[in-house]
Amino acid sequence: MPDFEEIASINDFGDADRLDVFLGDTPALLIRIQDQFLAIEDVCTHDGQPLTNGCIEEGAIICPRHGARFDLVTGKALCMPATKPIQTFEVEVKGQKIFVRH
Template structure:
């Protein structure tokens, strides 16, 4: 079973914001989209650079280098030059704290 990693307090991640955390050497971006938290791998499938640093538009993150957009709720690539989705991860909120886990190897 994957270990849950604390991302931070819910008050530090208000709607429309995001942060990135390292989980076992994988950068995971955690987003607050309308009060619901989602997590995707913090990597653009077009050029493998970080997605964080880009603007969040509704529930989409815009890659800061080439403008590819990804749906943070599903990981789906929405616009070129990215065509492949990014990995998604489970998120849980408990006692006012946000947690994420990399469950790919379970």
């Protein structure tokens, strides 16, 4: 079972709601929604495009290219054109440090 890796600090966010990170070789987004931190793979399962600049609404991220929506907690594809989920990663916050299991 992979261990948690320190990936960022809460202070790294500033006013942003997300950070681009790599989990091993996997491009990922670390997302802050109020006091909750979530980590998802930064690749739309529909066409492989980054989700980086997608709008975050109602607990989902919307692919900026074709509008596929993904649940940020489960990774589930919520609408077409995506039919497969994105990968999500477990996050732990200890003090100001953010750790992700991948």
